[in-house]
Amino acid sequence: MAFASLVERERLAGLRVGMEVPAYYLHPHAYVRVKELLGKAIVDEPCNIISGLRSVKSPAELAYVRSAARVADAGMTVFADQLSAGRTELDLCGQVYRALLASGSELPASTMNLVSGHRSVYSHGAPTRKPLRHGDIGHIEYG
Structure with a gap:
């Protein structure tokens, strides 16, 4: 050890x-x-x-947190805007990654978790070619 x-x-x-x-x-x-x-x-x-x-942040740390929040917001905005029946989880994931990188993100620490419909039982599931359906529940997590 x-x-x-x-x-x-x-x-x-x-x-x-x-x-x-x-x-x-x-x-x-x-x-x-x-x-x-x-x-x-x-x-x-x-x-x-x-x-x-x-819990105590310096001004520099707060600036990093605010910058990261702006990048995360850009990804979530694209996610909401692009969310529609027929799109695949992978397509949606690609659009979110594009927005994150275009907003100044570096490579993510881990693979995006994006699941929908019956796959929503997987809390950390990777996106697939499964098309979204109207009324699906879903989950997205990135960082």
Whole structure:
């Protein structure tokens, strides 16, 4: 385990280590292993120090957030404008990507999730050649 090597190399087990317990991305098995490796070095666990710091934004961070929101809005506007029966999920996805890139986006961090109709049960489904039908429910997510 790379983390075990890091703990040993940096002699972290003998130091004081603050740890925020992230319930939403650290698997419980990994958390148990981290506790085994660091033992008594962990001095602070169930806190939200990092989360609290993330809520305070510098002017530069706010500018990035506003810029990203403008790009995301451009994509969602095209999505709403191009949404029509008969278009395929892939065609709609391509139009949204085009709008995002034209608005200054870089390549997305992950593939766009776009599903419709019976495929809406997939919360993170990739778009297909399935045509949209009038009355379909759907889901789109990009970032």
